Amino acid sequence: IRINDFLRGESGGSTVQERLQRRNQARLEDAERRKEAKQSRSVAEERTEYFFSTFNSERASIEEVLSGCSGADRAAVTQKLEEATVKTAELQKFLNDNMFVLNQYQLKTSQAALQKLQASIAETREEALPKKKFAFRARTKAADKAPVQVTATPPPADSGSDRADGPPASEQCGFSNVNNELLTKTAEEIQNRDVLLTHLTNCKVRLFGSPSTLHLKHIDGCEILCGPVATSVFVDRCRNSVLAFPCQQLRTHNTTDTRVYLHVTSRAIIEDCSGVSFAPFSWSYSGIEEDFTVSGLDRDRNNWSQVDDFNWLAAGLPSPNWTVIPEEDRKNTWDP
Amino acid sequence: MGLLTILKKMKQKEREMRLLMLGLDNAGKTTILKKFNGEDVSTISPTLGFNIKTLEHRGFKLNIWDVGGQKSLRSYWRNYFESTDGLVWVVDSADRLRLDDCRRELGALLLEERLAGATLLVFANKQDLPGALSKEAIREALALDDIKSHHWCVIGCSAVTGENLLAGVDWLLDDIAARIFTAD
Numbered sequence: 404i405r406i407n408d409f410l411r412g413e414s415g416g417s418t419v420q421e422r423l424q425r426r427n428q429a430r431l432e433d434a435e436r437r438k439e440a441k442q443s444r445s446v447a448e449e450r451t452e453y454f455f456s457t458f459n460s461e462r463a464s465i466e467e468v469l470s471g472c473s474g475a476d477r478a479a480v481t482q483k484l485e486e487a488t489v490k491t492a493e494l495q496k497f498l499n500d501n502m503f504v505l506n507q508y509q510l511k512t513s514q515a516a517l518q519k520l521q522a523s524i525a526e527t528r529e530e531a532l533p534k535k536k537f538a539f540r541a542r543t544k545a546a547d548k549a550p551v552q553v554t555a556t557p558p559p560a561d562s563g564s565d566r567a568d569g570p571p572a573s574e575q576c577g578f579s580n581v582n583n584e585l586l587t588k589t590a591e592e593i594q595n596r597d598v599l600l601t602h603l604t605n606c607k608v609r610l611f612g613s614p615s616t617l618h619l620k621h622i623d624g625c626e627i628l629c630g631p632v633a634t635s636v637f638v639d640r641c642r643n644s645v646l647a648f649p650c651q652q653l654r655t656h657n658t659t660d661t662r663v664y665l666h667v668t669s670r671a672i673i674e675d676c677s678g679v680s681f682a683p684f685s686w687s688y689s690g691i692e693e694d695f696t697v698s699g700l701d702r703d704r705n706n707w708s709q710v711d712d713f714n715w716l717a718a719g720l721p722s723p724n725w726t727v728i729p730e731e732d733r734k735n736t737w738d739p
Numbered sequence: 740m741g742l743l744t745i746l747k748k749m750k751q752k753e754r755e756m757r758l759l760m761l762g763l764d765n766a767g768k769t770t771i772l773k774k775f776n777g778e779d780v781s782t783i784s785p786t787l788g789f790n791i792k793t794l795e796h797r798g799f800k801l802n803i804w805d806v807g808g809q810k811s812l813r814s815y816w817r818n819y820f821e822s823t824d825g826l827v828w829v830v831d832s833a834d835r836l837r838l839d840d841c842r843r844e845l846g847a848l849l850l851e852e853r854l855a856g857a858t859l860l861v862f863a864n865k866q867d868l869p870g871a872l873s874k875e876a877i878r879e880a881l882a883l884d885d886i887k888s889h890h891w892c893v894i895g896c897s898a899v900t901g902e903n904l905l906a907g908v909d910w911l912l913d914d915i916a917a918r919i920f921t922a923d
Binding site for chain 2: 575576595596597599601615616618620634635637639651652654656668669670672674675699711713714
């Protein structure tokens with residue numbers, strides 16, 4: 404063999420031939436690989452297609468079973484509900500088994516469809532087989548007694564859960580439970596503080612100064628303007644309102660039909676919101692420059708139009724829950 | 740040599756811990772993580788998903804998982820439970836309105852089988868705010884004294900100033916180390 408190798412090494416012709424052969428071999432292998440890759444890709448596509456056709460037909464059949472429940476007698480409904488529940492569980496398993504052929508968005512929509520099914524099963528059950536209402540008799544007695552107790556001995560101010568739900572304690576700065584008023588705070592009152600506004604209806608609020616953080620909850624029909632907030636603004640259950648503030652982060656929850664004039668140096672997010680619209684912050688007052696300095700916010704960095712919607716994960720498609728306020732509709736003058 | 744001893748020996752060799760940081764949104768989880776790691780905290784955005792940091796502290800390799808706290812992300816928390824040595828529960832001590840939510844979510848976590856062996860550190864964050872509840876008030880509001888299933892500790896801290904972050908993490912490391920690494 405050694406001699407053979409030696410001889411081959413000597414004769415250039417056979418080396419070239421060998422090289423050619425090797426190259427041809429490599430080319431063939433490469434083509435084979437590509438073919439396989441293509442096949443497996445189309446297999447993946449087929450699997451997705453197969454998943455959706457099965458998933459949708461199963462879902463339709465469960466819906467049909469459910470729709471057969473109205474008007475049927477108790478025994479029949481029980482049996483149908485049982486069937487629907489089993490089928491839904493099977494469908495959930497089918498989804499779990501096929502998770503890897505779906506992308507994030509497809510997975511989310513399928514999961515949502517399943518949840519809807521489960522909800523409608525529960526609803527049908529509630530409608531057709533209502534549970535016997537159950538209540539403690541003593542409860543009404545206790546309720547009668549309660550107000551007396553309150554007037555006699557007021558509950559201790561420091562009991563944990565009362566405090567969590569009750570009105571803000573004295574050291575907390577802000578307004579709550581006010582209707583139809585103009586409310587203002589000065590820089591001295593809110594500087595570096597955490598400001599809380601709750602249960603305000605049809606109010607105009609002006610917060611001059613730089614608070615550390617700002618919380619808004621249960622706001623209806625208000626116009627709330629605030630100076631630069633050093634860290635985050637947290638908005639929850641707000642509707643038909645106009646808000647304006649600079650901040651580092653904005654987190655908006657359960658909010659509808661609200662306009663936000665925003666300066667945000669990192670990001671704004673929305674969750675469980677609809678009809679929220681954004682424009683750049685345009686309020687000003689004398690001393691706002693100093694307040695910007697106090698807050699440490701960068702005036703040159705404003706990401707007001709980059710809003711992340713936690714309920715909208717489809718990449719490439721804009722969220723239907725928020726919009727940019729068209730320039731001609733933006734408010735530029737606030738207080739005459 | 741029992742299996743447990745072997746496992747302990749293996750863990751000791753790596754001296755590696757996995758910490759999971761959870762809490763409601765706006766609690767300051769990412770800020771704590773970044774501050775602890777000496778990074779800029781002024782550009783932090785609400786977490787869409789999660790952050791992982793691996794850092795060395797006192798000769799331990801810490802894998803810290805910081806998972807977003809938005810309501811829509813909480814159902815994904817379970818995906819991060821596996822082999823967690825320490826759970827860091829971060830509370831916005833100034834957010835009185837959501838303390839009930841906070842207690843409920845923590846209570847649900849502590850029932851999780853996969854977190855059964857984890858040590859719990861509660862960070863009563865945002866102590867720099869004038870309206871923040873003290874760590875004693877947080878301890879009461881979250882009913883921490885009722886927790887019998889886990890080693891726990893509550894520490895008041897401020898992610899913005901960095902106050903007490905080290906003390907909290909050191910307590911957590913000591914507790915975990917005493918549990919999973921052999922004393923010798």
